[in-house]
Amino acid sequence: MKVSVNTEIAITYLSARKKQTLVAALGVTFGISMFIFMQSLMKGTNDYFEKSSFSTTPHIRLYNENKVADTHLMDNFFKDKSIKILENPKQIQENQGLTNPYGIINEIKKNPQVVAVTPQVTTNVLYNSGSVQISGSVAGVNIVQEDKMFDMQSNMVAGDFHDLDRVNNGLLIGKGIADKLSLHVGDNITVRAATGSAMIMRVIGIYATTIKQIDETKSYANITQAQNMLGKDRSYVTDIKINLKDYNNAPPVARELEILTGYKAEDWVQANEQIKAAFKIRAVILNSVIGVILLVAGFGIYNILNMTIYEKIKEIAILKATGFTGPSVVSIFLQQAIYIGLMGAVVGIVIGFSITLLASKIYIGAGTLKYLPMSFYIPHYVEAIFFGVITTVAAGFFPARKASKVDPVTIIRG
């Protein structure tokens, strides 16, 4: 391999000052490994929260939203261009259920993006046990489908959720409810819906999610049971829950479904805006920390090259006197910066990966979270090298340019 003379000089200078080169490279190593560690932690955390939000929220939820009265009836009636003003509009009293839910479900299933659709009856209830009464909600579901969508199995604390389909009046309650009402599997509980009569249900299982609020309020019943509780017929469905192949497509698909069905389709992004906000805040924190680390590493390189240039100023002068152009001198010093950066980045990647691996073994044990969520994501490593090299080039550029401006006459004549 033919090595250019600039490269040869750059490498000789670096190896003549091994200690300083090493210190500068260590700065980069530290920056890069922190970059990888923090990125992996953030992506791991974000993935975890995203996943956990899907343990309770479908990608899209279709439901009947109460609408405020508008003027479209008047517009249709008068058929003129006058402006109608509706004073003090009120919400229109409508049936909470969806019209022809199974027709809608069949229609939704035709969408190639959709992988799972399940109907649900949701109602607010009061739980009674002894003299204590707490409010909450019951979701009437097809529990097998629910398990496919939300992995109910992993949340089960006691009992078997399949009993919802086997036991008459079975109820799967959250751990919070169980604790508050001191209930165990096999106990009875009185559930009173806002409409309809009180029913005595049997606790067939207890589940726990990471979200306390859900555990304290929500319980599951068979969909038929929930319809009975409300005194409604078998076609009464309040929500249709839809999962897609790729949850990132939820917003556009939701818009399509709104147009198709005329009902409100809420995607998970709308339902979990606080999670999105948290992602953004974490990204800002992360980027500022990484920025500072890389800046410090950059200053290390800047400093060392500056010192080299002060020490070598006579040599730079003589190089210029013997015919090295300004760009050649820039190349000599910039190459030193790049080699420092590359060395630091390669070691940094190895260390970053090791730290990430170690951190993924840290036990957390809260809710469904067992270990620190770390992701091993190749683009992080590519980015790390990229940013490492960018930093070193930026840090090396100014000293290199300074070196290229050395005036040989002033230096040689003293």
Add this chain to the structure above:
Amino acid sequence: MDVKTALKATSLNKYFHDPVTFQVLKNITLEVKKGEFVSIVGKSGCGKSTLLYLLSTMDTDYEGAIEINETKVTGLSLNDLARIRNESIGFVFQFHYLLPDFSCLKNVMIPALKLGKLSYKEVEEKAYEKLKLFGVEEQALKRADRLSGGQQQRVAIARALINDPSIIMGDEPTGNLDSKNTQVVFEMFQKLSKEMGQTLITVTHDEDFARKSDRIIEMADGEILSHGK
């Protein structure tokens, strides 16, 4: 016989501005033929070194015009000048200015590697030859800062010759050498001008050295007193 002009300077004026403006060179005009061995002599501070640095293209802050090998170099960009120096001008300074981190051989090779006309192997062989001329080939693989002062200066001269420059300039090239080595260098210079047709311009205090050269240019107070014969 019409001998080509190696270097021609017309009406050079040069000022120093710090601490006060002071004219170092006053309307200097001179011409050096190809193959000539010229010595510039004069008292300290008469401007002879300054003149040499102007002629060498390193110092570009002057009035007037300089031609090297019948090409005008005044007004060229710094990078173009660097290329001209690399190819056509060899330098010997009073101090050796070798790169201490490199071996002597590498020091000699670097300007030729920069020029890039020969392969690495050829450059290496040529550098050995040059070192041999000055009897320092034994030291070729030693680091430059491990040599004695005289040896370093001889390596530095070998470096100046590596690209077979048409003009060799010396600022007190023998200032740090003993009489024996001065003699070696002088004979070498003479050989270069007579046999290789290379032009030599040296600034020197050594009267003996100057007397033996082809022509002496005498300077005083920024002016040329005599252009020699």
